Amino acid sequence: MEKEKDLPILELKQVWKTYKMGEEKIHALRDFTLTIHHGDYMSIIGPSGSGKSTLLHMLGLLDVPTQGQVLIDGADVNLMSSDQLARVRGMKIGFVFQVFNLVPSLTAVENVALPMMIQGTPKKEREEKAAEILRGLNMGDRLDHLPSELSGGQRQRVAMARALVNDPELILADEPTGNLDSKTGDDVVRLFDTLHEEGRTLVIVTHDAEVAEHAEERVHIKDGTVLKWHGGDHAPHEKRYKKR
Numbered sequence: 001m002e003k004e005k006d007l008p009i010l011e012l013k014q015v016w017k018t019y020k021m022g023e024e025k026i027h028a029l030r031d032f033t034l035t036i037h038h039g040d041y042m043s044i045i046g047p048s049g050s051g052k053s054t055l056l057h058m059l060g061l062l063d064v065p066t067q068g069q070v071l072i073d074g075a076d077v078n079l080m081s082s083d084q085l086a087r088v089r090g091m092k093i094g095f096v097f098q099v100f101n102l103v104p105s106l107t108a109v110e111n112v113a114l115p116m117m118i119q120g121t122p123k124k125e126r127e128e129k130a131a132e133i134l135r136g137l138n139m140g141d142r143l144d145h146l147p148s149e150l151s152g153g154q155r156q157r158v159a160m161a162r163a164l165v166n167d168p169e170l171i172l173a174d175e176p177t178g179n180l181d182s183k184t185g186d187d188v189v190r191l192f193d194t195l196h197e198e199g200r201t202l203v204i205v206t207h208d209a210e211v212a213e214h215a216e217e218r219v220h221i222k223d224g225t226v227l228k229w230h231g232g233d234h235a236p237h238e239k240r241y242k243k244r
């Protein structure tokens with residue numbers, strides 16, 4: 001990863017995300033300001049309903065703000081077409097969701113190769129790359145298995161491999177260890193640590209304090225806004241965690 005550390009990859013400036021439910025408005029994010037720099041390793045912690053998934057969708061350019069600005073490498077997502085957003089997403093971002101979203105009729109290799117197909121990589125090349133990544137995750141003997149023929153931990157590794165196959169700078173994960181036994185969860189966390197050492201940018205939403213502890217920065221959110229910010233060099237002064 002050649003990008004200069006300390007340059008922002010993502011900036012949220014006074015972002016609101018508001019859902020209308022009949023007459024009622026739900027502010028999933030309210031006046032949310034956050035900067036993520038190249039190479040950051042951040043965890044997002046907060047109670048259910050606090051806006052974590054909404055935030056991750058915003059960071060992943062899967063959604064645009066109701067109000068406020070989201071910038072990726074300085075470019076305002078409000079000024080980008082949905083085609084442009086999809087292209088940036090495909091080039092820069094890898095998603096790991098709690099629900100693995102694997103295609104049931106495709107093998108492990110084919111599932112992992114899918115994002116490369118969307119990018120137009122030839123079949124042989126993409127299946128070789130997919131197999132290589134799966135082997136790196138200890139899945140070399142499961143390449144041709146369907147998702148239904150894999151355990152939960154193995155499916156998660158397929159989902160991780162798929163997130164990594166386009167060599168993304170930014171990895172976004174929503175409760176990545178939520179459905180895993182502790183051994184597999186440890187493997188996933190170790191993989192995150194390695195990705196961080198390689199210079200990638202990671203943002204991990206988690207309920208698991210141990211997973212959160214691995215990150216260099218921990219951002220606590222509540223009711224759609226930042227409550228507290230632990231570690232890192234970039235926390236706004238008033239949100240910095242003070243040791244008691």
Ligand SMILES: Nc1ncnc2c1ncn2[C@@H]1O[C@H](COP(=O)(O)OP(=O)(O)O)[C@@H](O)[C@H]1O
Pocket residue numbers: 019020021026027028046047048049050051052053054055
């Ligand atoms: N598509 C939607 N329509 C309406 N309300 C939503 C939608 N998505 C999320 N919300 C609401 O926004 C709030 C934040 O949700 P979410 O980001 O999923 O929280 P978390 O991931 O922290 O549990 C919740 O009150 C939720 O009910």
Ligand SMILES: [Mg+2]
Pocket residue numbers: 052053054
């Ligand atoms: Mg959620």
